[in-house]
Amino acid sequence: MEFNREISLPYGKIKLGTAGKQSLDGLKKKYPSYPKDAKTWKDYTEVWVKEKYKSPTPTVFTLNQVHGDSLHQILPGSVDENSGLVHEGDGLYTELPNSILIVRTADCVPVYLYSNKRPFVAIVHSGWKGTSLGITERMIERAIEFGFSEEELYLEIGPYIQGSDYEVEEDVANLFIPLGTGVCHVTGKEKFLLDVGLAIESRVKERFEKIGGIQNLRTNVFQSPLYFSHRAKEEGRNLNFILWES
Numbered sequence: 001m002e003f004n005r006e007i008s009l010p011y012g013k014i015k016l017g018t019a020g021k022q023s024l025d026g027l028k029k030k031y032p033s034y035p036k037d038a039k040t041w042k043d044y045t046e047v048w049v050k051e052k053y054k055s056p057t058p059t060v061f062t063l064n065q066v067h068g069d070s071l072h073q074i075l076p077g078s079v080d081e082n083s084g085l086v087h088e089g090d091g092l093y094t095e096l097p098n099s100i101l102i103v104r105t106a107d108c109v110p111v112y113l114y115s116n117k118r119p120f121v122a123i124v125h126s127g128w129k130g131t132s133l134g135i136t137e138r139m140i141e142r143a144i145e146f147g148f149s150e151e152e153l154y155l156e157i158g159p160y161i162q163g164s165d166y167e168v169e170e171d172v173a174n175l176f177i178p179l180g181t182g183v184c185h186v187t188g189k190e191k192f193l194l195d196v197g198l199a200i201e202s203r204v205k206e207r208f209e210k211i212g213g214i215q216n217l218r219t220n221v222f223q224s225p226l227y228f229s230h231r232a233k234e235e236g237r238n239l240n241f242i243l244w245e246s
Contacts, residue, residue, distance in 0.1 A: 002226050003158055003217060011119050012097065016112045016242040018105075018158045020227040024048060024236065034235045038064035038086045045102055045239060058100040058243055064088045065104065065125050069133040071142060074099050090130050091139050093122035095146075097246030102239055106230040107166070107221060109197050110158035110240035111136050113143065116212060117152045123242045128168065128196055132175045136200050137207050150210040158240055159219035159227050163195030166222075166231070179203070 004017035027048060035041040042062045049060050061074050063086060070089030074096060092101040093113075103110055103125035111124040113136075122139050124130070136155070143153055163183070173192035176184040179202045184194045197216055204214060221227035221238065228236035 003219065005156075007114070009114075009116055011117075011244070011246075013245045014114050014121060014242065015245055016114075016121075016123075016156065016158075017240070018110060018227065019048065019052075019239040019241070020159070020221075020224075021236065022226060023052075024239065026051065034237065038062070041104060041237070042086050048239060049100055049102075053100075056098060058098045058245070060100055060102065061092055061094075062086060062102045062104075063090060063092065063125070065090050067127050067129040069130055069135040069138055071135070071139055073142075074101070090126070090135055091122065091124040093120070093139065093142065094244075095119045097244050100241050100243040102241045104237040105158075105160065105221075105240055106228045106234065106237050107161040109160040109200060110238075111139075111200060112156040112158065112240075112242050113139055114154055114242065114244075115143070115148050115152045116154055118148065119244055120146070120148055121242045121244045123240060125240075126196065126200060128172055128175070128194065128199075131196050131199050131203070134203065136204060140204065140208055140211070150208050151212050153208075153211055154213045155204060155211065155215070157197045157200060157214075157216040159217060159221045159224065159238065160197050161222045161229060161231060162218065162220040163193045163198065165220065166194050166196070168192050168194045 007014040071091035072087045074094035108127035113122040221229045
């Protein structure tokens with residue numbers, strides 16, 4: 001079964017998860033091939049959301065992902081739904097209800113963040129580049145700047161390619177070796193295995209000692225038949241979502 005969680009909080013329900021091959025199979029008739037650009041991915045995502053949430057249908061927010069550390073806040077009227085505008089970046093956050101925030105992954109790490117006390121949800125797309133830039137830490141910092149405490153913030157890591165199957169070369173490995181052999185270790189001449197999800201965990205724990213909680217599914221998209229994996233030479237993308245449903 002694909003990752004799908006519902007969390008009851010004082011301000012309502014948080015829904016988060018990852019839609020993989022099973023959930024997206026019904027879109028093949030309308031999209032016989034997978035989208036090639038951010039705008040078409042947005043259209044594709046909106047069709048899936050309308051099928052998943054019949055009524056009321058939440059407003060969809062996606063990104064033109066660039067493997068960076070740019071974050072975008074969703075505010076009332078900040079995006080014209082009819083313009084087709086897609087922000088460039090790799091993180092979305094909001095305090096608005098019924099706004100579903102979505103990032104696409106095929107090996108990279110989806111990171112979900114929420115407050116257990118007050119309305120706040122966020123999602124991050126973090127590959128090795130975004131992780132090295134500290135995009136998850138930036139998102140937590142942004143929440144703290146808005147007045148949320150570390151203790152009320154909870155972080156979850158969704159399905160991604162695990163270290164056992166993610167080989168990188170020395171230039172990438174050097175960015176993560178200081179985090180320890182559990183995160184990155186040598187396997188042969190100039191070859192290393194890197195676990196980006198564990199790197200995110202390690203960096204967050206070191207920076208935010210009082211964070212409310214961190215949970216890592218440890219689901220390997222490369223080995224699971226439920227999810228798309230770029231290194232398995234699959235063109236599809238997993239849709240990772242978070243929604244405060246008021």
